[in-house]
Amino acid sequence: MTDILKTExxxxxxxxxxxxxxxxxxxxxxxxxNFAGGRVDALASAKRCIDAFEHDRNSEHLMDAAxxxxxxxxxxxxxxxxxxxxxxxxxxxxxxxxxxE
Numbered sequence: 829m830t831d832i833l834k835t836e837x838x839x840x841x842x843x844x845x846x847x848x849x850x851x852x853x854x855x856x857x858x859x860x861x862n863f864a865g866g867r868v869d870a871l872a873s874a875k876r877c878i879d880a881f882e883h884d885r886n887s888e889h890l891m892d893a894a895x896x897x898x899x900x901x902x903x904x905x906x907x908x909x910x911x912x913x914x915x916x917x918x919x920x921x922x923x924x925x926x927x928x929e
Contacts, residue, residue: 834855845891845895848895859902870900871896873892874894874900877889877892
């Protein structure tokens with residue numbers, strides 16, 4: 829792990845997310861079956877998790893939201909694509925990042 833990732837990344841977040849993916853397999857069934865054909869709306873589910881976090885501040889909801897977003901990436905729907913962007917095309921964060929002052 830690089831020095832940057834030691835302070836800028838959470839391995840615990842990933843580990844906890846993976847545990848939830850395994851539990852969800854038994855609770856809801858295969859992610860491929862649920863998301864590849866659009867049976868479950870990953871984006872709407874992620875938004876619902878973020879709303880729940882904003883209501884009760886339980887960060888487990890953030891892990892669930894991240895998993896739903898990962899499923900949308902892993903099982904893209906028609907029209908979805910991945911294309912790396914440069915700064916001109918990327919979505920800017922809300923607020924003022926320290927390097928942009």
